[in-house]
Amino acid sequence: MTAEIAIMSRTAVVLAADSATTVTTWKNGELEKRYFKGANKLYELSRRGPVGLMIFGSAGLQTVPWELYIKSFRDDLGVEQFDKLQTYSEKFFDFVQHNDKLFSKESKRDSLLSLLGGASYRLQHFIAVHAGEDDVAKLAAKTPEEIEAAIALTEIDVEKLKLPDLLTEADIANAVSETATELEGVATQSIDIFIQDVARAHLVPRFVDMLIKFAVKQFLNYASLTGVVIAGYGKEEYFPVLEVYDCYGFLGDRLIVKKNENDSKTMDATKPAVIQPFATTHMIDTFRMGVSPDMFDAVYDSTKAALGEMGSRVMAECGAQTPVSQQRLAEIIEETRSFHVDQWFDQIRNQHVFPLSNIINSLPLPDMAGLARSLIELESLKERVTRPSESVSGPIDVAVISKHDGFVWIDRKHYFKPELNPRFFKRAE
Incomplete structure (x- = not known):
């Protein structure tokens, strides 16, 4: 941190x-x-x-x-x-x-292979789930036909995974050209589901192709x-x-x-x-807003619960012949809460954010530097205690x-x- x-x-x-x-x-x-x-x-x-x-x-x-x-x-x-x-x-x-x-280029390639190695076990676990098992080791008892059927289902799931906006199909193609041949050559000695049964070797190219797509699509999650x-x-x-x-x-x-x-x-x-x-950023946000973010979230959530209970009690006390439906009550609560939060945000901006910004624009540089240092010290103190x-x-x-x-x-x-x-x-x- x-x-x-x-x-x-x-x-x-x-x-x-x-x-x-x-x-x-x-x-x-x-x-x-x-x-x-x-x-x-x-x-x-x-x-x-x-x-x-x-x-x-x-x-x-x-x-x-x-x-x-x-x-x-x-x-x-x-x-x-x-x-x-x-x-x-x-x-x-x-x-x-x-x-x-x-x-170096060799280091970049090794890093890519490491990425694929990390994704390999996750992918094998998905194959195990489609084969009705909760552990990759239990796939040893499955026939090649059962493994192939599980791989086919996993391929559908991998194809459905969305490619992040930062990445392109060219990234997948480049990864295939860089690593597919080598992975196919070592799969039967290094990937569990192929070590378990040599009769599954014909499935290696499909697994490798799926693995590369899977790893690239999940790249941002593990980088x-x-x-x-x-x-x-x-x-x-x-x-x-x-x-x-x-x-x-x-x-x-x-x-x-x-x-x-x-x-x-x-x-x-x-x-x-x-x-x-x-x-x-917890203490710095508190300094800027005048209220800690976690407390703001807690009040936000408790307001919804309080408004819901109040609505139900008011209808019960009034003996409403046609009480408001739960769906409509939820809509009213959300509208009221949004209005309340907007007012609260306006108060935060007007009483804390804007005045602070105006003061900073007038601060001499030594005071700006002192403020920055003090805010980091405040965050450090919070962590320490x-x-x-x-x-x-x-x-x-x-x-x-x-x-x-x-x-x-x-x-x-x-x-x-x-x-x-x-x-x-x-x-x-």
């Missing part, structure tokens, strides 16, 4: 991130988590342009740390600048996709998602821009990434300031990005003592 925030006014954008990281491993068949407090999540993306980047979610892209991609891109970019922040984003993801030195936040200015932009991307990693040779339009923001001369949290994991903790990095001053560190941790390493800073210069 992590907690990050972007606070954007017409003057600048402030980025802040904690340093907690979670390492998950399997030990004796059980999931074991370890927590560390020195991860870097906030980076300067360009040495010349006023652009910063934060990551949350997965710290690596298919085993390659994001830090390597970010710093390598910064070196490759050099002093080049672009007119729009969007171009920095496009160039960065293009660099990630085509940098075979960091993640290690990384949120990538890119903020700052292009040369032709005078107000800050915030772009947020969901990166799912490589599917074969293609990097699957999508811009998150809901969280991406662009400032102009008329817009209010923006407070945009990422990852763990309510959970044993402390999944939001560690030193907080804070940077301010403005049009003319560029990327400026306000708080930055080092894994070494700066006073003992003057040559490090000379090299950076």
Whole structure:
């Protein structure tokens, strides 16, 4: 877990991130988590342009740390600048996709095979269900004809699965061309339902074709998602821009990434300031709204139950000769609740969100940076007193990005003592 925030006014954008990281491993068949407090999540993306980047979610892209991609891109970019922040984003993801030195074509292919391997057991389980069993091991007693019938039913289910909008039929075709031959060659030695009975070998091509379709269609469900936040200015932009991307990693040779339009923001001369949290957001949302999100949801649900009970009691007390039907009562309750929630939202916006935005637009940059840091500290405090994991903790990095001053560190941790390493800073210069 992590907690990050972007606070954007017409003057600048402030980025802040904690340093907690979670390492998950399997030990004796059980999931074991370890927590560390020195991860870097906030980076300067360009040495010349006023652009910063934060990551949350997965710290690596298919085993390659994001830090390597970010710093390598910064070196490759050099002093080049672009007119729009969007171009920095496009160039960065293009660099990630085509940098075979960091993640080679062989590594991408191995990652694809790993994806198929993970999907193999899930698919065999579906075949077992269609064969009337609850365990893949029990398929050993089935005849080849029974297995073929179960595969035919599973093929229908796989065809019905929707291909996510981010993916295309070409992704399936490329995966087939990359892996089908190899999978068919090893299936009888590595896939349980074919190890159980060599007489089923003629079904291998159908299984492999179905497996690849199944794995690709479920790719987004099992990918290690990384949120990538890119903020700052292009040369032709005078107000800050915030772009947020969901990166799912490589599917074969293609990097699957999508811009998150809901969280991406662009400032102009008329817009209010923006407070945009990422990852763990509970306490920051409470600060923005004046009420915690879970309490809001609880009141929302309890209101429905209370209105339903009140409607039934009123009809009973009045001795209604033709009481309202349950369907009509439910419609009235929903209309009343929606009106109530709209009024509540108006109060939240008018008493908390809008005044806060107006104040932020007037804040000096040191105060904006202090606010960002305080909100991350508040989230960290909440985690520390309510959970044993402390999944939001560690030193907080804070940077301010403005049009003319560029990327400026306000708080930055080092894994070494700066006073003992003057040559490090000379090299950076």
